Amino acid sequence: MKVSDYMKDRIGILLVNCAGIYALSLFLLMLGDQRAAVLLIDFAWLLVLACVLVIDYYQKKQYFDNLERILDQLDRPYLFSELAPVGRHVEDQIYHELLRRSNKSVIEVLRDKEQQQEDYRAFVEGWVHEIKTPITSAMLVCENMEQPSVSLKVALKRIENQVDMVLYYARMENANKDYLIHPCDLRKIVSAAIQMNRVYLRQQQAQIVVDMEETVVSTDEKWIEFILTQFMTNAVKYRSEQPLSLRFWCEERKEQVVLFIEDHGIGIAAQELGRVFEKGYTGTNGRTTHQSTGMGLYLCKRLCDKLGIGIRCESEPGQYTRMFLIFPNSSYYEGMEAQSLQK
Secondary structure (H helix, E strand, O other): OOHHHHHOHHHHHHHHHHHHHHHHHHHHHHOOHHHHHHHHHHHHHHHHHHHHHHHHHHHHHHHHHHHHHHHOOOOOHHHHHHOOOOOOHHHHHHHHHHHHHHHHHHHHHEEEEEHHHHHHHHHHHHHHHHHHHHHHHHHHHHHHHOOOOOOHHHHHHHHHHHHHHHHHHHHHHHHOOOOOOOEEEEEHHHHHHHHHHHHHHHHHEEEEEOOOOOOOOEEEEHHHHHHHHHHHHHHOOOOOOOOOOEEEHHHHHOOEEEEEEEEEOOOOOOOHHHHHHOOOOOOOHHHHHEEEEEOOHHHHHHHHHOOOEEEEEEEOOOOEEEEEEEOOHHHHHHHHHHHHHHO
């Protein structure tokens, strides 16, 4: 609370007291009192008024400073009214009670919304697990056919990928309950992701180069496989007229390991690179091919944020698109895991 704001709020009191002093002075002078005595009375009045205002100002300042400290320390600010101390003045007590009743209503609404979201998430997860069973069965049927339909297998793989996106989107807000950070070999993760998407890649007769040695990072392999799947799916969607080619390699830098994924497709325009991770953004390529939802890279960015992994993209139209996954050192992840366990 600033002194200037406090004085503006007390301008009415000051004007009333000044008018009172002026009226009293005139009255005493008309009664024949000496001017010195009248000035002494005026000074005493002003001194008492100043003391009252100074004391009131510091009491209010301490009270509101304390409220600000309590609010800053809360991780859920809407609980402020439950923890805020009640002021001494009647109007403060009335304001506090009104605020408490209002916040109680807000908390009830938030709890209802949280319960609705939790019910929706549970329903989506259950639906995903149910729908995956017939998809897996259909894939097995295709594998056992004498002349399996490649187009059908690709279509089923696309359905499975979209279902996985729904599942990860539903779990995203509670992601800390779904990942397990531990040492993983990036080369094995890349190989597993390629194997998962072999139907796509075989159909496109993709040329794949994995130029990696054993590289250990602390992460969750399931999530990284999903992210790599999105990268490979995009490479298939936005391929050029030339045969699809993918290259994976790693670089170990100071306190970082960077995984590169590069394709030689149609590329991304320079003015669009800054928006590729935005929710629902499809860009020129998405509008041209009519295959993009704008959710794949958005999910990748959100999941990387949850894992503490950096994600970057660079591209040259008509030449290449290169995605980066930047893994911090293991000590950083150990600290994240410890914080997650404490929560």
